[in-house]
Amino acid sequence: MHSPPPPGQDRDAPGPSPDPDGWWLAAIMNGAFVVLLAGALIRFVDRHPDSGRLPWVIGLSAALAVLQFAGRRPGRRREPLPRRWELARLTALVACWIVVVLLAPSFAWCAVPLIYTGLRSLPTRAAVALVAVLAVLVVIAEVRLADGTDPNLVLLPPAVATLATAVFVHMRRQTGRQQALIDDLIRTRRELAATERREGTLAERQRLSMEIHDSLAQGLSSQRMLLQAADRIWDTEPGTARGHVRTATAVAEQNLAEARRFVHDLAPAALVGQELDDALRALAAHRSEQPGLTVRCHVEGAPVPLPDRTRSALLRIAQGALANTAEHAAAAHATITLTYLDDQVLLDVSDDGRGFDPAAVSPTGVRGHGLPAIRARVRQLGGTLTVESAPGEGTVLSAAVPLEAAP
Structure with missing residues (x-):
């Protein structure tokens, strides 16, 4: 389906040439016109050398040749004349041809290239009318040249003109439809590219928000808790308070490394130089050093190599789950369990905190950014997320990721 022409545009306006590289067809038509014109002129000069019409015929022949090539630049890339010109x-061109045909009927077959020129230059209806006039004049000229009555002289020119016109008009309409389809495809491709850019922008914003939440925001939250704890016991337990400050400093250094790698879009700092198992154990040990929460880590099954994308996402999921535990659950103990199965890897994070009602938390994140970010990461890996919890009974978060899902 193609769009209708804009308001004010003639539906029968001349369209593009049937062939995008139609220069060769124009060259053939121009060459045929010159050959027919030269043949008719030679015939007239040979048979009527003393005719008083000879100067007019020669002059009109020259005028026809000049007009046929007027404004035509050599080569394939020729700029068309303005429409009025x-x-x-x-x-x-047609006026000169009519006059020369009336003077010398042998010029009648020069109408064939003129038919092509008219069909290419005029709207369809005007071109058809011109072809009809040219066909009638050709019939008259042929009858004048003939010695007797021949039905072919009356039937052949209209038949040839009708056939040529039908083929050209059909090709023009086909070309118009193809051009409209090409325009639609180009417009659709541009719209699709714009849509992909918008979706890519939104996905990148979501990725950035998750990365910031799972790395920098968690580190800042840990520093705040450590510094608040140090402030409360600074006068009574200065040694313990200094330990909290040193831990906060270590967290700040880790956050700085995360920020630098985050800017360069590299893997999480905890995964540099070690596997996911070691990174989870280091995460559990680091969290246990902070007051109020003890974290253990278990690895079950035979470890298998995981894609970087899966390793990074599972580590971020564990970090986000522990951040939720520390901030919302008021738990004393938490456990990270990484299980390798034949076709998937499971990450479970459980705690003994106050729990909550999962049905009361909307997927869009009424409870904050942590759980929606975890859901998004698991969904990107083609996995499933299960949250089991109840008020007063703790929480178990389980992420199952197929091993073949991540590239």
Whole structure:
């Protein structure tokens, strides 16, 4: 389906050439016109050398040749004449041809290239009318040249003109439809590219928000808790308070490394130089050093190599789950369990905190950014997320990721 022409545009306006590289067809038509014109002129000069019409015939032949090539630049890339000049050229060309045919009927078959020129330059209806006039004049000229009555002289020119016109009009319409389809495809491709750019922008924003939440925001939250704990016991337990400050400093250094790698879009700092198992154990040990929460880590099954994308996402999921535990659950103990199965890897994070009602938490994140970010990461890996919890009974978060899902 193609769009209708804009308001004010003639539906029968001349379209593009049937062949995008139609220069060769124009060259053939121009060459045929010159050959027919030269043949008719030679015939007239040979048979009527003393005719008083000879100067007129020679002059009109020269005028026809000049008009046929007027404004035509050599080569394939030729700029067309402005429309008003093209119509003026065609009018002068047809007028000269009519006069020379009345003077010398042998010029009648020069109408064949003129038919092509008219069909290419005029709207369809005007071109058909011009072809009809040219066909009638050719019939008259052929009858004048003939010695007797021949039905072919009356039937052949209209038949040839009708056939040529039908083929050209059909090709023009086919070309118009193809051009409209190409325009639709180009427009659709541009719209699709714009949509992909918008979706890519939104996905990148979501990724950035998750990365910031799972790395920098968690580190800042840990520093705040450590510094608040140090402030409360600074006068009574200065040694313990200094330990909290040193731990906060270590967290700040880790956050700085995360920020630098985050800017360069590299893997999490905890995964540099070690596997996911070691990174989870280091995460559990680091969290246990902070007051109020003890974290253990278990690895079950035979470890298998995981894609970087899966390793990074599972580590972020564990970090986000522990951050939720520390911030919302008021738990004393938490456990990270990484299980390798034949076709998937499971990450479970459980705690003994206050729990909550999962049905009361909307997927869009009424409870904060942590759980929606975890859901998004698991969904990107083609996995499933299960949250089991109840008020007063703790929480178990389980992420199952297929091993073949991540590239």
